[in-house]
Amino acid sequence: MISPFGALLGTLTRLRGVRASLVVDENDGIVVESNLQIGQDGDRVAALAASLYRKARLSARAARLGTATFMQLEAERGRICAAGHNDLVLVVVADPAANIGMIRVEMIKAAGALP
């Protein structure tokens, strides 16, 4: 079966420092499609990232900041980036030294193409 998100995820995963890229259902945190490096637990990443993005989106709306378009969690040994569209969330896990500017641009562009 040809995945509708394969090319999109492939583009993201080729960016320097990207360990995993996924399309996740925001409501239940289930993986729709993923492109993972060895050792990445896609289900866990999907559930946690979707939960975090959902929380960010709801918090932003409650704080009257409008619709969330991009979120990044920066930690000591990695980053989680998320951009949503409708009920889908595009998630990227990256190294601390990754070019986050490039990842952000590509993710926002790709999120806009989600159905």
Added chain:
Amino acid sequence: MADDVRRWSDELARDPASLVFLPLGETLRRQGQLDLALKIAMRGLERHSHNADAHDLLARISVDRGELQRAFDEWDMVLRLTPSHVGALKGMAFVRYQQGNTAEAEQYLQRAAEQGGDAAIDAARAKMRGAGQGARDAGRGAISDELPARSAPLATHHASDSRALFADILGEHEQTALLLDDQGLVLAGVYLGEDGSDVGAEVGAELSGMTDSARRAARHLDIGDWRAIVLETEVAVVTMGPSAGDGLLLVAASKATPLGLVRRVLDRCLERARRWLEGGR
């Protein structure tokens, strides 16, 4: 004057970030168009939340509307931003005078005189020392300049020193910062809403809830302690970082502000918060 109002209004329509809202708001206030003046001042403060003159304008409008305590709080903010602001000191003296607190009013006049206030201040202080209603009426004009005299019940609110903790870091940019404790309660900073009121408590409570999710995600994904969250929305860029005692520092800026700049401002504010929480500034 009508031409000026039209010109300033046109300029503000062309450039909403223009500072012409200051003379425009003041002119409307003097003309008695208080609702319109208030609207102009509020919009100006949204974009220039750390501009002392903007807070001064809002204070003057508030006095005209009979909102003495609000005026006092705005002048208090002016002093946090510009400690030598004679107009704010005179305004606060006026409010305290109207509230019947002559002793405190005189203290503010004393401070205004020390900052190089005019002869009218000395005259007001001299008359105030004479006490009595006659002196009170005579002193009113000198204290308040062109501000109308209104009465208001004595309020007990005192603005916190901590509101302007990050003011010099944020400058005149469209940025704001809040320091929250582990319960999501505001410790320092200010966040002005669309109507110019401080909505820091509300925004802080909503956004601080994200940190639990961030902590959980970082732990389960084994990527170490979280250092920052960047959240972009249609209208704003919000960055958050952990502060001492499981607290949270939040910096928000308009969407037009470069992301890297907001991130650097967050780092500077975190350092300021750390020193402040340790007891110094």
